[in-house]
Amino acid sequence: MVIKIENLDYAIRGKPLFEGFSLSVEAQSHHLLVGPSGSGKTTLINLVCGLLSPDHGEIRVAGENIAAASESGRDKIRRENIGMVFQTLRLVSALDLSANLLLAQRLARGSTDGSLIHSLLERLGIGHRARAKPHEMSQGEAQRAAIARALVTRPRLLIADEPTSSLDKSNARQVADLLLECAADYGVTLLIATHDDRLDPLFSNRIALTGPVAKVA
Amino acid sequence: MFGLALAYLRDRSLTTALNVLLLGISVAMLVLLVQFANQFSNRLDRDAENVDLVVGAKGSPLQLILSSIFHIDQPTGNIPLESLAMVRSDPAVKEAIPLALGDNFDGFRIVGTEAGYARLYGGEIARGKMFEKPMDAVMGASVARTTGAQLGQKFIGSHGLETAEGDGQGHDHAPFTTVGILAPTGSVIDRLILTSIESIWDVHGIEHDHAETDHADHEAADHEAEEYSHGSGHELDEQQHALSAQGHLEPEITAILLRYRNAAGAMRIPAMINRQTEMQAASPAAETARLLSLFGAGIEGARIFAWILAVTGGLAIFIALLNMARAREGDLALLRVMGASKLQVFGTILLEGLMTAASGAILGIIGAHLALLLAGRNFQTLSDLGISATRFDPAELAIFATVLLIGAIAALIPAARIFRINLALTLARSS
Numbered sequence: 189m190v191i192k193i194e195n196l197d198y199a200i201r202g203k204p205l206f207e208g209f210s211l212s213v214e215a216q217s218h219h220l221l222v223g224p225s226g227s228g229k230t231t232l233i234n235l236v237c238g239l240l241s242p243d244h245g246e247i248r249v250a251g252e253n254i255a256a257a258s259e260s261g262r263d264k265i266r267r268e269n270i271g272m273v274f275q276t277l278r279l280v281s282a283l284d285l286s287a288n289l290l291l292a293q294r295l296a297r298g299s300t301d302g303s304l305i306h307s308l309l310e311r312l313g314i315g316h317r318a319r320a321k322p323h324e325m326s327q328g329e330a331q332r333a334a335i336a337r338a339l340v341t342r343p344r345l346l347i348a349d350e351p352t353s354s355l356d357k358s359n360a361r362q363v364a365d366l367l368l369e370c371a372a373d374y375g376v377t378l379l380i381a382t383h384d385d386r387l388d389p390l391f392s393n394r395i396a397l398t399g400p401v402a403k404v405a
Numbered sequence: 406m407f408g409l410a411l412a413y414l415r416d417r418s419l420t421t422a423l424n425v426l427l428l429g430i431s432v433a434m435l436v437l438l439v440q441f442a443n444q445f446s447n448r449l450d451r452d453a454e455n456v457d458l459v460v461g462a463k464g465s466p467l468q469l470i471l472s473s474i475f476h477i478d479q480p481t482g483n484i485p486l487e488s489l490a491m492v493r494s495d496p497a498v499k500e501a502i503p504l505a506l507g508d509n510f511d512g513f514r515i516v517g518t519e520a521g522y523a524r525l526y527g528g529e530i531a532r533g534k535m536f537e538k539p540m541d542a543v544m545g546a547s548v549a550r551t552t553g554a555q556l557g558q559k560f561i562g563s564h565g566l567e568t569a570e571g572d573g574q575g576h577d578h579a580p581f582t583t584v585g586i587l588a589p590t591g592s593v594i595d596r597l598i599l600t601s602i603e604s605i606w607d608v609h610g611i612e613h614d615h616a617e618t619d620h621a622d623h624e625a626a627d628h629e630a631e632e633y634s635h636g637s638g639h640e641l642d643e644q645q646h647a648l649s650a651q652g653h654l655e656p657e658i659t660a661i662l663l664r665y666r667n668a669a670g671a672m673r674i675p676a677m678i679n680r681q682t683e684m685q686a687a688s689p690a691a692e693t694a695r696l697l698s699l700f701g702a703g704i705e706g707a708r709i710f711a712w713i714l715a716v717t718g719g720l721a722i723f724i725a726l727l728n729m730a731r732a733r734e735g736d737l738a739l740l741r742v743m744g745a746s747k748l749q750v751f752g753t754i755l756l757e758g759l760m761t762a763a764s765g766a767i768l769g770i771i772g773a774h775l776a777l778l779l780a781g782r783n784f785q786t787l788s789d790l791g792i793s794a795t796r797f798d799p800a801e802l803a804i805f806a807t808v809l810l811i812g813a814i815a816a817l818i819p820a821a822r823i824f825r826i827n828l829a830l831t832l833a834r835s836s
Contacts, residue, residue, distance in 0.1 A: 234829040237742070260746060267744025274832060277735050280743075282416035283409070291409065295744035337743070349832075 189248070190215045190269075190345050190377040191236055196245035198228075198235060205231055209245070211395065213379060215344070218371055220388070221381040223397030229381040232397070233349050236379075237270055238262030250344050267296040271338030271376070273348035273367075278334035279322040285309070285333050286318040289340045296341035308336045311373070312366060328359035332366060339370055346371055348380045352387065360386055406749055409740075410756035413729065424721045425764045431714030432769025432808055433776065438711065439800045440777060441792060442704050446697055448791040449475065452593045453689035455525045457671065460484070460492060460678055461660035466687035467696060473504055473660040474689050476514050476593055480506050483657040484684050492661055497670030505605040506659040508562035513548045515562045515581070515598045517605030517658075525662070526592040532556055533585035539603040542581040546589035547596050558583045562608060579608040591791070606656050719811035722761050726754060726819035737823055738831040747823050754820035755813060762812020766805045 191213035198206040205228045213219060221229050234240040235247055238254040247255040250269045254262055279288045286305065293300045309315040312332040314325075322330060331351060338346055348367060352360035364380075364387050371378035380387065388394075414421045453474050461469040462482030471478035492501045502525065505517030516522070520535045523543070533556045536543050544554050554560070559580040581600060589595055665671055678686040730737070740750050778794035781787045 230833055231829075234832070239742075239829040239832070263741075263744060263746055266742070272742050274739075277739055277832065280409070280736050280739060281733065282412040282736075287408070287412065292743050295740075295749075341744075 189213065190250055191379070192246075192248040193236075194246045196235070196247065197243045198231065198240070198245075199243055200231070206242075206245075213377060215377055216371075216375055217393055218368060218378040218391060219380070219393040219395055220391040221379060221395045221397070222383065222388075225383065227397040229383075229397055230349055233347055233379075233381050237272065237347065238266055267341070269344045271341060271343035271346045273331075273334045273338045273346070273351050275350040275353050278330045279337060281322050284319050284321050285314070285325075285336075288322075288333070288337055292337050292340050296343075301340075304342075305336075305340055308340055308370075311370065312336050327355055328362065331355060331359070331363050335363070335366060335370060339374060339376065342374065344377060346376045346378050348378075348382075350382055350384070351380060352382065352384050357386065360384065364390055406745075406753045407756060410753050410760060413733075413753070413757055414760060417725070417729065420725045421761060424718060424725060424761050425768060427721055428715060428718035428762060428765025428808060428812075429768035429772060431711050431718055432766050432804060433772040434707065434711035434714065434769075435804050436770055436773035436798075436801055437776060438704055438708050439798050439804070440773065440796070442700070443798055443800070444792050444796065445700070448592075449693045449697070451591065452526075453693050455664065456662045456689050457665045458663040458675060459660055459687050459689060460488065460663060460684055461687070463683060463685045466685060467692050469660065469685065469687045470689050470692040470696075472506070473662065474593070476506075476516075476597060480659045481685070483659055484661075486656045486658055488682070488684060489658060489661055492663065492674075495670070495674060497666050497674060498663055499666040499670075500664040502662045503602055503658045504660045504662065505602050505657075507564070507605065508608065509565060510548075510560050510562050510581075510598055511552050513545070513552070513596060513598055515542070515600060515605070517600055517602040519602070522662070523587060523594060523599060526590050526594045528587045528590050528592075528594050530585045531588035533583070535585055536600050536604075537584075539601055539607050540579060540581050541584040541600060541604070543585040543587060543599045544583055545587050545595040545597045545599070548598055549586045554583050554586070556583055556586065579604075593791075602656075602658060611656055715808060715811060718765060718808075719762075719815040722758050722812055723815035723818065725761075726758055726816050729757075730754060730819040730822045734822075734826060734831050735834075738826060738828050741823075741826075741828055742832070750823045751820045754823070755816045758812040758816025758820075759809060760812075762808050762815075763805075765812075766808040769808075770801055770805065 189212050191211065193209060193211040196206045196209040196211075197204070198209075221232065223229055231240065235242055235255070236249060238247075238249075238257065242255050245255065246253055249265055252265050252269075254265045257265060279285065280291065283291060286309075289305045289308075290300050290302075293305070306315065309318055312335060314329055314332050314336070317325060317329055317333070320329075322333070325333060334351075335348075338348075346367070351367065352363050355363060367378060367380065368390060370376070380391075453470075456474060459469055459473045461473060461480065462484055464481030468478050469481050472480040486503075489501060489503050492498055500521060502519055502522045503517075504522070506514060508515045523529075523535070528545075530543070531546070533543070542560070544552070548554065552560075559582050561580050581598075581604065587594060587599075663674070665674070675686040675688065678684055737750050740753075741747070745753075774794050777787075777792060781792060781794055
C-alpha cells in the first residue's frame with residue numbers, strides 16, 4: 189500500500205470532517221478523489237502530505253506514519269515519496285522551467301539528473317520551453333510543467349489537487365491524459381482530487397467524499 | 406539556495422539595483438571619510454613628529470606650520486639669518502634647522518636647508534650624494550619619479566611655490582645640478598627638492614659669506630637681542646627684489662625647525678620668541694590638533710549622514726524583502742512542498758539581504774578607491790597630502806561587516822515569516 193489511513197479523526201473549528209475514516213491505496217493504482225465543495229478533498233490531501241496533523245488515527249505513506257512524524261520527518265517523507273500538482277501554483281516564479289526541475293531534484297535527492305529532466309520535458313511536449321519563465325508559459329504549458337516538476341523527483345505517489353479546473357476542455361483532457369500516461373510510464377501511484385466531471389470517464393477507481401462527515405470510503 | 410536567492414534578486418532587478426546603489430553611495434562616503442581622515446591625520450603626524458617648534462615671521466601660526474612643515478601654504482614672511490644663531494645659542498635647543506623657501510621646479514618646492522633636514526624624516530640617499538656645494542640639489546623620491554630627473558642633470562628653478570606662479574620667471578642664470586636622489590620615506594620630503602641655503606641666496610643674487618649659516622652660529626650672542634621688522638611679503642624673492650632697488654640684500658631665511666633638548670625648552674622658548682622678538686613660534690602638535698579638530702567636526706557630520714544613508718539602504722532592503730515575502734508566499738509554500746526545510750527557505754531570504762548588502766558594500770569600497778584615484782590625479786593638493794587610492798584601511802573591513810549586519814537585520818523579519826506560514830492555508834489560497 190502506498191497510502192494506508194486508519195481510524196482518521198479530523199475536525200475544523202470543532203466541526204468533525206472525518207470520523208474513523210479509513211482508506212487504502214495500492215501501489216501504481218490511479219484514483220479520482222471526488223466530492224462536492226467542502227467535502228474534505230483538499231483537507232485529505234493535506235493530511236496525506238503531512239501539511240495538516242490529524243486529531244486521531246494513523247496515516248502511512250510508503251509505509252511511514254507521516255501523521256506521527258516530526259516536522260522535519262514529514263518534510264523528508266514528503267520530498268522522498270510525494271509529488272504534488274496544484275491548480276495554479278505550479279513553479280517557483282523566479283526560475284525558468286529547467287531551473288525549477290533541477291531545484292526540485294536537488295531538494296528531494298541532493299543531486300540532479302539532466303537526462304531525466306530532458307526526457308520528461310520531451311514526453312510532456314514542453315522540451316522547447318525549458319528556458320521559459322513561468323509567466324511566459326500558457327496555462328496548458330504551465331500545468332504540464334507542474335507535472336514535470338512533480339515527477340522529476342521520481343516519487344512513489346503523485347497527488348494532484350484540482351489540476352484541470354482552470355483549463356479549457358481541450359487542455360483539461362490533455363493534462364488528464366498526460367497524468368495517467370506518465371503515472372503508468374514511471375510506475376507512480378496517482379491520486380487526483382477534483383470536482384471536474386470531465387475526468388470521470390478516464391478513471392475506474394473513485395474515492396467519493398460525500399459530506400461534512402466521511403466515515404468510510 | 407544561493408542560486409535561488411540570486412534568481413529572486415535578478416527577478417526584481419530594478420529594486421535590487423536601487424538598493425545596491427543606495428548602500429554603495431553610503432559605503433563610498435564612509436570609506437572616503439575614513440581614508441581621508443586617517444591618511445590625512447597620519448600624514449600630519451608623521452610629517453610633524455620630529456619637529457617640536459617652528460620659528461618664523463609673525464602671522465598665522467597655522468599658516469606657518471602648513472608652509473614650513475607640510476609645504477602646502479605660502480610662508481608668513483622671512484626672518485633674518487641672525488635669528489638662526491640666536492636660537493642655536495639657547496642651551497635648551499637640541500637642533501635648529503633653517504628653511505629658505507621661494508622657488509619651485511615643475512611645481513615641486515625647492516627648499517634651502519641643511520643635510521639635517523632630510524635626517525628629520527629618515528631620508529637616505531638612494532643614488533648620488535647629499536648636496537655639498539651651492540647649486541647642488543637632492544631630489545625627493547616623488548619628485549625624481551615624476552620629473553624623471555637623473556643624476557648630473559641641470560634644472561632651473563622658477564619664482565613662487567607653485568608652477569603657475571613661476572611661469573616665465575625662471576632663474577636662468579643659476580641652474581641647479583641634481584647630485585642625489587632620496588629613497589622614498591612616505592613623508593613630505595618625498596615631494597621636495599633640497600639644496601643649501603646658500604644656493605637660494607645665489608639664485609636670488611644675495612651676497613653672502615661662504616658657510617654663512619655657520620658663521621652666524623658663531624656670532625649668535627652678538628645678535629641675540631635684535632628685533633626684526635618685516636613687510637607683508639611672503640617670499641624671499643619679493644622682498645629681495647624690493648631691497649635690491651635700494652642696494653641692500655641681506656641674507657634671510659623663511660623659518661627654523663626646532664627640536665628641544667629638554668622639557669624646559671618647551672616651556673620657555675616659545676614664550677621668549679613670541680614676546681621678545683618680532684618673530685613667532687608655533688607648535689606643530691598644537692596647530693595640527695587644531696587643524697584636525699576643525700576638519701573633525703565636518704568629517705563627523707558627514708560620517709553621521711553616511712550612516713543614516715546606510716540605515717536607509719537597510720530599510721529599503723527590509724521593505725523590498727517584506728514585499729517579496731508577502732507577494733511570494735505561494736512560492737515559499739511551494740518550496741516547502743518541494744522538500745525545502747523552513748531553515749533553507751529562511752536562509753534563502755536572509756541570503757538575499759546579505760547579497761544585496763555585500764554588493765552595495767563592494768560597490769562602495771571600489772567606488773571610493775576609484776574616486777580617490779581620480780581625485781588624486783586631478784587635485785594636486787590631495788597628492789601633496791599623500792592621500793593614496795591604493796591603501797586599504799582596516800576600518801573598511803569594519804564598514805563592510807557592519808553593512809552586512811544591516812543587510813542581515815533587514816532580512817531577518819521578512820525571512821522569519823516562513824516560520825509563520827500555514828502551508829495548507831497558503832496552498833489552498835494559491836490554488
